[in-house]
Structures are given as structure tokens and as C-alpha cells.
Amino acid sequence: MLAAARAAQKVDEAAFGGPGAVKVIAPAKVNLFLGIGQRRPDGYHEALSVMHALTMHDVLRMRLAPAQPEGPAGLSIALDCRVAEGLPPLDVPPEDNIVSRAIRRLAEAIVRSEREQVSVLLEKRIPAEAGLGGGSSDAAAALVGAAQLWGLAADDPRIEEVARTLGADVPFFLHGGCAVLDGAGDAFVRELAPMGSPVVLVRPAGGVSTAAAYRAFDECPVPVPASDRDAALAAARAQDVPLRNNLATASESLLPALADVRAWAEACPDVQQALMSGSGSAVFALCDTFEAAGRAAAQARLRGWWAHATTFGRVRAAAVPSR
Ligand SMILES: C[C@](O)(CO)[C@H](O)COP(=O)(O)OP(=O)(O)OC[C@H]1O[C@@H](n2ccc(N)nc2=O)[C@H](O)[C@@H]1O
Numbered sequence: 197m198l199a200a201a202r203a204a205q206k207v208d209e210a211a212f213g214g215p216g217a218v219k220v221i222a223p224a225k226v227n228l229f230l231g232i233g234q235r236r237p238d239g240y241h242e243a244l245s246v247m248h249a250l251t252m253h254d255v256l257r258m259r260l261a262p263a264q265p266e267g268p269a270g271l272s273i274a275l276d277c278r279v280a281e282g283l284p285p286l287d288v289p290p291e292d293n294i295v296s297r298a299i300r301r302l303a304e305a306i307v308r309s310e311r312e313q314v315s316v317l318l319e320k321r322i323p324a325e326a327g328l329g330g331g332s333s334d335a336a337a338a339l340v341g342a343a344q345l346w347g348l349a350a351d352d353p354r355i356e357e358v359a360r361t362l363g364a365d366v367p368f369f370l371h372g373g374c375a376v377l378d379g380a381g382d383a384f385v386r387e388l389a390p391m392g393s394p395v396v397l398v399r400p401a402g403g404v405s406t407a408a409a410y411r412a413f414d415e416c417p418v419p420v421p422a423s424d425r426d427a428a429l430a431a432a433r434a435q436d437v438p439l440r441n442n443l444a445t446a447s448e449s450l451l452p453a454l455a456d457v458r459a460w461a462e463a464c465p466d467v468q469q470a471l472m473s474g475s476g477s478a479v480f481a482l483c484d485t486f487e488a489a490g491r492a493a494a495q496a497r498l499r500g501w502w503a504h505a506t507t508f509g510r511v512r513a514a515a516v517p518s519r
């Protein structure tokens with residue numbers, strides 16, 4: 197049964213090889229620092245953020261083909277989403293998936309009106325509603341892939357313009373590595389020297405909606421000390437950034453299991469430091485060695501939580517060889 201499923205998957209993946217096809221990786225991120233400030237008139241909050249990409253990633257296989265003559269005029273998108281074992285299914289219709297929205301929006305921005313079909317096979321390994329930027333990274337990867345399929349230059353400014361309209365975290369994934377961002381957490385300030393050290397991601401059952409976390413924050417805002425902001429702004433390397441997140445209290449009020457994960461991480465001898473990422477519900481834990489990271493992940497799984505050992509990386513949403 198499993199062999200048959202694997203064989204079927206191979207056939208599908210083979211259809212995404214050769215000319216007119218591209219494979220793109222969409223890495224996860226964590227926020228080493230997140231200092232949320234005032235709510236702005238547009239509803240977004242001021243945010244000073246330091247994001248770091250991880251080597252753990254989703255995969256998008258994309259293919260461009262002329263549409264069936266009897267099909268709709270203009271662009272059609274066929275999206276097949278497969279979720280890794282151990283993760284809940286993604287409860288989003290294909291047309292609402294941020295991947296489809298990204299491709300459509302780029303086609304509009306470059307005024308592309310060809311009658312054609314973009315097919316996408318999206319392999320999700322990054323859990324949703326985890327603060328790991330999975331959807332945002334998929335969107336950036338979809339822009340990178342569609343740009344390549346349509347022969348756009350990788351540095352065409354319309355790619356970044358469209359990225360900003362899709363979500364605050366999306367532009368970061370076009371740069372990747374480690375970066376300081378301000379504005380609404382979407383404006384690139386500068387790059388930091390990235391790390392390559394091990395990190396464990398732990399997520400209790402249940403996600404946190406980003407919008408709900410910001411609403412809870414407004415009810416009980418927690419300021420970030422100016423000295424922490426200054427240290428984040430002065431850092432030259434990822435490892436010099438103080439680990440802080442003033443959205444954590446709000447997210448813990450929405451998902452109390454987050455406090456259990458925090459308490460576990462504080463007591464775990466294999467964990468050096470831990471912090472909730474973004475609006476949660478994933479917590480990332482820094483470990484000294486890959487062995488320690490593996491042990492910490494195993495301990496977290498024994499408690500019934502999703503856990504994954506990975507590394508920080510100098511990676512971004514990028515096309516890779518398909519084999
Ligand atoms: C928590 C973070 O992930 C940290 O990197 C980001 O701030 C959120 O980025 P994101 O998931 O790309 O968020 P978006 O899809 O742009 O916004 C979702 C919702 O979060 C709230 N939001 C987001 C970013 C921000 N600076 N202020 C906000 O108030 C808004 O209510 C918005 O409607």
C-alpha cells in the first residue's frame with residue numbers, strides 16, 4: 197500500500213521535471229527578537245523584528261503549460277497540497293492558499309494575460325499557525341518560481357512589491373538568512389551574520405491566529421525595554437541578538453499550553469535558551485550540539501507535542517535543482 201502510494205507520488209513528481217518546471221524551497225523562520233509597538237492607523241503594529249531563516253523547509257514544484265483550449269481564458273492555477281505525517285491537514289481551499297494568491301497577484305502586477313496553467317505541488321512540512329512563517333515563505337517561493345517560469349529577472353522590483361501586499365513576513369523570505377526589519381516588521385533594515393547552530397522547534401496542540409495575538413496584545417500591551425531594543429539594533433551577528441518577544445504573554449493567554457512548553461524548556465538540561473517565535477504557537481530552543489537537539493526533540497514528543505530538530509541557515513526562498 198505504502199509502496200503503491202510512493203510509486204504514485206514519484207509519477208506526479210516526475211511530471212514536474214524538465215523544461216517549463218521549477219522546484220523551489222520555502223524555509224521556515226523564527227523571530228530572535230520581536231518588539232511590538234503602537235497600533236497604526238492602518239491596523240498594523242509598529243514592529244522591530246530580527247528574523248532568522250531555518251534549513252527546515254516546504255517544497256513547491258511548479259510547472260507552466262498552455263491551458264486546455266476549452267478551459268477559462270487567462271491564467272488558471274492547479275494546486276495540490278500534501279502535508280507531512282504528524283501535521284494536521286491544511287484547512288484552506290486551493291484557490292485561497294497563499295501560493296495561489298501570490299501567483300495571481302504577480303500575474304496582475306506584470307499584466308500577464310496568456311491563456312495558461314500553472315500547476316503546483318506543495319509539500320508542507322512547516323506547521324501552520326506556528327509563528328514559523330510557513331504560509332509567508334510559501335508565498336515568497338511561489339513568487340520566485342512564477343518569476344522564473346515567466347522569464348522575469350530575479351531582481352525585478354515588482355516581485356518584492358507584490359510580496360509586501362501578501363503579508364508582513366513575506367518580503368523577508370526573498371532575502372532570508374538573518375535580518376533586522378522595522379516598520380510593520382516588513383521593511384528590511386540590514387543583514388546580520390547568520391548562525392548555523394542547532395535549534396529545536398516545539399509546538400503544543402493548537403495554533404495561534406496572528407490577528408488574534410495582536411488583538412490580545414492591545415488589551416494588555418507589554419513594552420520592550422529600550423536597552424533590549426538598542427542591543428538588537430546594535431547586534432552585528434545573529435548570536436548577539438537578545439532573545440525577546442513581547443507578543444508571548446498575549447499568545448500564552450490564548451493558548452495556555454504555551455506556558456507548559458516554556459516551563460519544560462527552562463527545565464530541560466539540553467536547552468540553553470528558548471523563546472516563542474512570532475505569534476506562536478511554536479517555541480524554539482537553542483542547543484549546543486546536534487545530539488542535545490535530538491534529545492530535546494525526543495523529550496518534547498514524549499509530552500505529546502510536535503517537535504523538530506533543525507538548524508539556522510543562510511537560506512531563502514530559492515529555486516534548487518529538481519533532483
Ligand atoms: C508575528 C509575525 O510573524 C512576526 O514576524 C508578524 O508580525 C506577522 O506577519 P504575517 O503572518 O505575515 O502577518 P500578516 O498576514 O501581514 O497580518 C496578519 C494580521 O496580524 C496583524 N499584524 C501583523 C503584523 C503587524 N506588524 N501588525 C499587526 O497588527 C494584523 O491584524 C494583520 O491583519
Ligand SMILES: Nc1ncnc2c1ncn2[C@@H]1O[C@H](COP(=O)(O)OP(=O)(O)OP(=O)(O)O)[C@@H](O)[C@H]1O
Nearest residue numbers: 293294324325326327328329330331332334365474
Ligand atoms: N500555504 C500555506 N501554508 C500555511 N498556511 C496557509 C497557506 N495558505 C494559506 N494559509 C493560511 O494562513 C494561516 C497562517 O499561515 P502561517 O502558517 O504562515 O502563519 P503563522 O505560522 O502564524 O506564521 P507567521 O509567523 O507568518 O505569523 C493558516 O492558518 C492558513 O489558514
